[in-house]
Amino acid sequence: MPKTAPLRPSGPAVDRPPATLAGLLRDWLPGQRWFAGKDRPVADLDVLSTTELFPGCLHLLVHASHTGVPAPGGTPLPGDCYQLLLGVREHVSPRLARAFIGRVEEGPLAGLAVYDALQDPRSAELLLERLRHPGAAGPLCFEADPSMSVPAGLAPRPLDAEQSNSSLVYGDRFILKVFRRIQPGINPDLELPGALAAQGCTRVPAPVAWFRTAEPWAATLGVLQPFLPDASDGWALALRALAAGDEFTTEAHELGQATADIHLALAAAFPSGARHLAGNDHTAAAMGERLEAAAHSVPALRPFVPGLRSAFGALVGRDAGPPAQRIHGDLHLGQVLRAGRDWFVIDFEGEPSKPLAERRSAQSPVRDIAGMLRSFDYAARQRRPWRPEWARRCREAYCAGYAARAGWDPRTKHALLRAYETDRAVYEVLYEARHRPDWLPVPMAAIERLAVRGG
Numbered sequence: 001m002p003k004t005a006p007l008r009p010s011g012p013a014v015d016r017p018p019a020t021l022a023g024l025l026r027d028w029l030p031g032q033r034w035f036a037g038k039d040r041p042v043a044d045l046d047v048l049s050t051t052e053l054f055p056g057c058l059h060l061l062v063h064a065s066h067t068g069v070p071a072p073g074g075t076p077l078p079g080d081c082y083q084l085l086l087g088v089r090e091h092v093s094p095r096l097a098r099a100f101i102g103r104v105e106e107g108p109l110a111g112l113a114v115y116d117a118l119q120d121p122r123s124a125e126l127l128l129e130r131l132r133h134p135g136a137a138g139p140l141c142f143e144a145d146p147s148m149s150v151p152a153g154l155a156p157r158p159l160d161a162e163q164s165n166s167s168l169v170y171g172d173r174f175i176l177k178v179f180r181r182i183q184p185g186i187n188p189d190l191e192l193p194g195a196l197a198a199q200g201c202t203r204v205p206a207p208v209a210w211f212r213t214a215e216p217w218a219a220t221l222g223v224l225q226p227f228l229p230d231a232s233d234g235w236a237l238a239l240r241a242l243a244a245g246d247e248f249t250t251e252a253h254e255l256g257q258a259t260a261d262i263h264l265a266l267a268a269a270f271p272s273g274a275r276h277l278a279g280n281d282h283t284a285a286a287m288g289e290r291l292e293a294a295a296h297s298v299p300a301l302r303p304f305v306p307g308l309r310s311a312f313g314a315l316v317g318r319d320a321g322p323p324a325q326r327i328h329g330d331l332h333l334g335q336v337l338r339a340g341r342d343w344f345v346i347d348f349e350g351e352p353s354k355p356l357a358e359r360r361s362a363q364s365p366v367r368d369i370a371g372m373l374r375s376f377d378y379a380a381r382q383r384r385p386w387r388p389e390w391a392r393r394c395r396e397a398y399c400a401g402y403a404a405r406a407g408w409d410p411r412t413k414h415a416l417l418r419a420y421e422t423d424r425a426v427y428e429v430l431y432e433a434r435h436r437p438d439w440l441p442v443p444m445a446a447i448e449r450l451a452v453r454g455g
Helices: 019-031 094-099 121-132 188-198 234-244 249-269 277-297 299-313 366-380 388-406 414-435 441-450
Strands: 042-054 057-066 080-089 100-103 113-116 135-137 140-144 156-158 166-170 174-178 209-213 220-226 336-339 342-345
Touching: 019 042, 019 057, 019 100, 042 121, 057 121, 080 121, 094 100, 094 113, 121 140, 121 156, 121 166, 121 174, 121 209, 188 220, 188 249, 234 249, 234 336, 234 366, 249 336, 249 342, 249 366, 249 388, 277 299, 277 414, 299 414, 299 441, 366 388, 366 414, 366 441, 414 441
Parallel strands: none
Antiparallel strands: 042 057, 057 080, 080 113, 100 113, 135 140, 140 209, 156 166, 166 174, 174 220, 209 220, 336 342
16 A cells, blocks of 8 residues: 555645755755746745655655745735655666755655656656556546556656656657646646547547546646657747748648637537626736736836736727637647647646636637737747748638638637737746746737737
């Protein structure tokens, strides 16, 4: 039986790691790509759950509380819950040097080396075995689609791509996404692909197996899906076209069709209400709040706040556009794959910085469309001289493809599209300032354009 500490995320911390392990994790966490609080120093770590998945591998859920400047209005900075899989052994081989976290000096792990177990092939193999055999491991539940079969012995390899979670590919047949930042409730990256598969939509790889915490918290921890080994992501394809001086309009048109297919299937799977003008007022207010918070963190944004607010104000009292429904939530060229002539959509988690309840709520499909339009602009700005006409033609082709499937044209909803593009650009500014400062000029160029009325 696995050794565990009980999971009680809603109450006080269950356990506190030995001081040296807590110190090691405090130093290690901010350096991880998926750590959300890079601008908020870790003040303390509490352990919510500890499970020995198998000898030499501990599964931890830890709560990191932060110090730093309070949010606007003096609201204390909240903490975050993270999922860690820690390998524990006397000596770490040279091939795991990059995964090494440190050596514990006290407590039950005294003298042992600790490392990120997802970088260890042996631990990755055993994790797949847990998924192949559904059941419980202390507070963790492993589940699978009984109609799907996963063979044993698939060689694992971690994906090095920049992302907010950690992924393992098994034998070029399956990919396991391990969520790092954990919130209570079902993750959309499990919920939506499962619902789309039930609708017969083939644009999304269906979940094969997954694991979560036990009820009532029931947070999704990881999802195993089929891997598309011969696919290329849309971002790489767009950059390749730009480098060759080629157009991307055919691909963009077909991508617009694929987006509409996803939206139509999601609308059928999750029926929602009709259009409401009051919904626009609420949307404009929420966008304004996000703008103020971003400007508080990124001074370069502040001169443009009045103009950007005009984009949101234009929504008030206007046609609400298409009905709110479940959407992807973070759609861009890096979230789509092209295999042959077909587009597939992946990563339905939504923007990880947003609360899970918001990511699972019904929203305007224009949000997804705006995200993809901003992505064409991002791609066009990767080469000098900047090719704005390339991005414009992609935008036109994408919207035309969407209209051909969905029955309505995003270009006829100018105020709505401008507001959502502005909201997306504000998010990009905050993201780049925190994670990739060298990229900040890309969304700032869009901010300058969108801050002009009608931009």
